[in-house]
Amino acid sequence: MATPQSVSRRDALAAGLSDTDLHRLCHHGLWHRLRPGHYLAVPPATVSPAQRHRLLVRATVAAASDSAVVSHVSAAVLHGLPVWRLRLDRAHLTRNRRSGGRRGDRLLVHSALLEPEEITVVDGIRCTTVARTLLDLARTEPFEQSVVCGDGALRGGGTRRAQLLDQLHRLDNRPGYRNAAAVVRFLDRRSESIGESRSRVALRHAGFPAPELQARILSPEAGFVARVDFLFPRIGVVGEFDGDPPGYAAERALHTAAAAGRREARLRALGWSVARWTWDELDEPGVVARRVETAAAAALGKPRTGRWLPAPRL
Numbered sequence: 001m002a003t004p005q006s007v008s009r010r011d012a013l014a015a016g017l018s019d020t021d022l023h024r025l026c027h028h029g030l031w032h033r034l035r036p037g038h039y040l041a042v043p044p045a046t047v048s049p050a051q052r053h054r055l056l057v058r059a060t061v062a063a064a065s066d067s068a069v070v071s072h073v074s075a076a077v078l079h080g081l082p083v084w085r086l087r088l089d090r091a092h093l094t095r096n097r098r099s100g101g102r103r104g105d106r107l108l109v110h111s112a113l114l115e116p117e118e119i120t121v122v123d124g125i126r127c128t129t130v131a132r133t134l135l136d137l138a139r140t141e142p143f144e145q146s147v148v149c150g151d152g153a154l155r156g157g158g159t160r161r162a163q164l165l166d167q168l169h170r171l172d173n174r175p176g177y178r179n180a181a182a183v184v185r186f187l188d189r190r191s192e193s194i195g196e197s198r199s200r201v202a203l204r205h206a207g208f209p210a211p212e213l214q215a216r217i218l219s220p221e222a223g224f225v226a227r228v229d230f231l232f233p234r235i236g237v238v239g240e241f242d243g244d245p246p247g248y249a250a251e252r253a254l255h256t257a258a259a260a261g262r263r264e265a266r267l268r269a270l271g272w273s274v275a276r277w278t279w280d281e282l283d284e285p286g287v288v289a290r291r292v293e294t295a296a297a298a299a300l301g302k303p304r305t306g307r308w309l310p311a312p313r314l
Helices: 008-012 019-027 050-061 072-078 131-139 143-156 161-169 177-186 194-205 250-269 289-300
Strands: 006-008 031-035 037-041 091-095 107-111 119-120 125-128 212-219 223-232 237-242 274-278 307-309
Touching: 006 008, 006 050, 008 019, 008 037, 019 037, 031 050, 037 050, 050 072, 050 091, 050 125, 072 091, 072 125, 072 131, 125 131, 131 143, 131 161, 131 177, 143 194, 161 177, 177 194, 194 223, 194 237, 194 289, 223 250, 223 307, 237 250, 237 289, 250 274, 274 289
Parallel strands: 091 107, 237 274
Antiparallel strands: 006 037, 031 037, 119 125, 212 223, 212 307, 223 237
16 A cells, blocks of 8 residues: 655645635545645545654654654654554654743644754654653653553564663653653563553552563473463462454454463463453453452462463563
8 A cells, every 4th residue: 555645735736726625625534634734635534543643744844944853752653653542633843942842733842952862863854762752752641651652662672671761861850750760660571562561551550569471381291381461470360461453353263262262271270360351441440450359369279280481571
């Protein structure tokens, strides 16, 4: 599929369209107004929110001064990081100065000091590095969304924990520093999906100790049994996030469910109790905690055979 492109008002008028035509195209949902003077020339429903935001960023940068640097959620989109439930209706720029930020319907300008090593280039656009981007988000966005983005960055190799700690040190005493520090301490590259990151946050809010992620369960007789999403060794519970995407083929879903059932039976035979939850249940307060508590009660007093091996955190 071809990458969607934006069309400027000037080019549209030169091609024979009028302002009335542009208004009508947007009114009927055939085009989408990205920002003043720039349009997405396809129905917006055919383009992902991240793609639309990339085009918004490009159109914004084209009209901005060379000193502006793309930052915050806009930089996260350019870096290809997961931006779950982050607002994508405004482009974010940072100007290297102490004051003078402004907020508009399609643009949010931040004022902050930027060092040269905190700036990189992605697809020809100057933007903050992954580490600086994550710290900016962690200072200004909710904990859960920041963790989703940060886990994704570590998982994909966009940054390393040492870089985040160095960046955190640079931002000491700035607004939101404590929030950013809490996010950085919590991030874990072993979290393999948005749903697993959200699950970790739900477990944290419920007061559970940090689970082992992607631990391997071994049987004395058969060796390797399973690699599990979450393991609570002290209470004998395995936690599993069932995150089948929308449109998952029914036949494949049945096959996967059958395999999961056999796998769960082997875990139970070793003395582990299994708690499961789905994507939709992550939005229901207390569901994940109740599943783990129920599984812990079922595991109480049961002997566990075999052993488990942790996955390296790094």
